[in-house]
Amino acid sequence: MDRDHLLLTPGPLTTTQRTKLAMLKDWGSWDADFNALTARLRTGLLDVIQGADSHVVVPLQGSGTFSVEAAVATVVPRDGHLLVLDNGAYCKRLGKLATLMGRRTTIATRPEDQPVSAAELERLLGEDPSITHVGLIHCETGTGIVNPLAEVAAVCERLGRGLIIDAMSSFGALPIDARALRFDALIAASGKCLEGVPGMGFVFIRKAILDGCAGNSHSLAMDLHDQHAYMERTGQWRFTPPTHVVAALAEALVQFQEEGGQPARLARYQANQRLLVEGLAALGLKTFLAPGLLSPIIVTFLAPEHARYDFKTFYASAKAQGFLLYPGKLTEVETFRIGCIGAIGAQEMQQAVDAVGRALRGMGIGA
Numbered sequence: 554m555d556r557d558h559l560l561l562t563p564g565p566l567t568t569t570q571r572t573k574l575a576m577l578k579d580w581g582s583w584d585a586d587f588n589a590l591t592a593r594l595r596t597g598l599l600d601v602i603q604g605a606d607s608h609v610v611v612p613l614q615g616s617g618t619f620s621v622e623a624a625v626a627t628v629v630p631r632d633g634h635l636l637v638l639d640n641g642a643y644c645k646r647l648g649k650l651a652t653l654m655g656r657r658t659t660i661a662t663r664p665e666d667q668p669v670s671a672a673e674l675e676r677l678l679g680e681d682p683s684i685t686h687v688g689l690i691h692c693e694t695g696t697g698i699v700n701p702l703a704e705v706a707a708v709c710e711r712l713g714r715g716l717i718i719d720a721m722s723s724f725g726a727l728p729i730d731a732r733a734l735r736f737d738a739l740i741a742a743s744g745k746c747l748e749g750v751p752g753m754g755f756v757f758i759r760k761a762i763l764d765g766c767a768g769n770s771h772s773l774a775m776d777l778h779d780q781h782a783y784m785e786r787t788g789q790w791r792f793t794p795p796t797h798v799v800a801a802l803a804e805a806l807v808q809f810q811e812e813g814g815q816p817a818r819l820a821r822y823q824a825n826q827r828l829l830v831e832g833l834a835a836l837g838l839k840t841f842l843a844p845g846l847l848s849p850i851i852v853t854f855l856a857p858e859h860a861r862y863d864f865k866t867f868y869a870s871a872k873a874q875g876f877l878l879y880p881g882k883l884t885e886v887e888t889f890r891i892g893c894i895g896a897i898g899a900q901e902m903q904q905a906v907d908a909v910g911r912a913l914r915g916m917g918i919g920a
C-alpha cells in the first residue's frame with residue numbers, strides 16, 4: 554500500500570492502520586453486534602470526561618458542525634437567547650447557525666489573538682437577564698487559541714445560565730472533567746483528537762436538562778432529544794448510522810486508552826507542537842499568536858514577508874514531499890496553519906519541518 558499523505562490538518566487527520574483496518578467490515582444497522590458496538594462507544598466516550606453520572610452522550614451522523622447545530626437546536630428553547638463568545642471563525646459559525654435556526658443570538662466579539670474573557674461575560678450576563686445560554690468554542694481552530702473554559706463555566710453556573718461548549722478540536726487532548734465543570738452540552742466529533750475518521754459527532758447533554766429539551770428542535774434530523782430517546786429504547790440510531798465510521802472510532806478509542814488516555818495524547822501533541830514551532834522558528838517563521846497562547850492542537854504561522862512567497866506553490870511543494878498543510882483562516886493577515894494532532898509523532902513532525910524548509914528554499918526564501 555502506498556503511504557498516505559500525512560495530514561497536518563485539524564481533521565480529517567492522519568489515522569493509524571488499525572483504525573483504517575477497522576473499516577473493512579460491513580455492519581447491519583439493526584443487528585445486535587452493531588448495537589453493542591454503539592453502546593460500547595457511548596460508554597467509552599462518557600469515560601473520557603468522567604461524565605457517566607452527570608451526562609448522556611448522543612451520537613449524530615454528519616460532520617462536526619451538524620452536531621453543533623443539533624446541540625443548539627436541542628438545548629436552546631425557541632424563545633431562548635444565546636450569547637456567543639467570539640474570537641474566531643468557528644465562533645462566528647456558531648453564531649450564524651443559531652441565527653439561521655431562528656434563535657435570538659447575541660455575538661460578543663474579541664480580537665482573534667486574545668482569549669475570550671470571563672470578566673466580560675460576567676458583565677454581559679449582568680446587563681442582559683434575557684440571555685439564557687452561552688456558547689463557547691474551547692479551542693478556536695481558526696487560530697488555535699484556547700479559551701478559558703473553567704472560568705466561563707464558573708460564571709455561567711454562578712449566574713444560572715446554560716453553557717454550550719464546542720470542544721471539537723480539544724476533546725481527548727485538553728483536560729475536560731464533567732465532575733468539575735457544569736455544562737448543558739459539549740460537542741466533539743470522530744475525526745479530531747480521538748483520531749477516528751470524519752463522519753459523526755457526539756454531544757454530551759446534562760441529564761438534569763434532558764427532559765426539558767423535548768420539543769425544542771425545529772428540525773427532525775437535528776433533534777438530539779429524540780435521537781437519545783430512540784437509542785435508549787431500541788439500542789439503534791434513528792436513521793442510517795455511519796457504520797464504518799462508528800467502527801473506526803470505537804477502534805480509535807481503544808488505542809486512545811492504550812496510549813494512556815488524554816494526558817498521554819496531550820503530551821504527544823505538545824511535543825509535536827514544540828518541535829514544529831522551534832523548527833519553523835529556525836526557518837524564520839513566526840506564529841500569529843503570542844508564544845504563551847499557542848495550543849498543542851494547531852498553530853497559525855504568519856506567511857513569510859517575501860515577494861516570492863505564494864501559498865499555492867508552498868502547499869504544492871509540501872504535498873509533493875508527502876505533507877498536507879492547511880490554509881490560514883484570517884482575513885487581516887496572510888497565514889497558514891499546521892496541525893499538531895493525529896497519529897503522528899516526533900519523527901513525522903521533524904520530516905514535516907524539513908519539508909517546509911525545502912518548500913521555502915524552492916521558492917527562493919531563506920537559507
Ligand SMILES: *Cc1c(COP(=O)(O)O)cnc(C)c1O
Nearest residue numbers: 616617618643692694719721722
Ligand atoms: C472541526 C471543528 C468543527 C466542525 O467542523 P466540520 O467541518 O463540520 O467537521 C467545529 N468547531 C471546531 C472548533 C472545529 O475545530
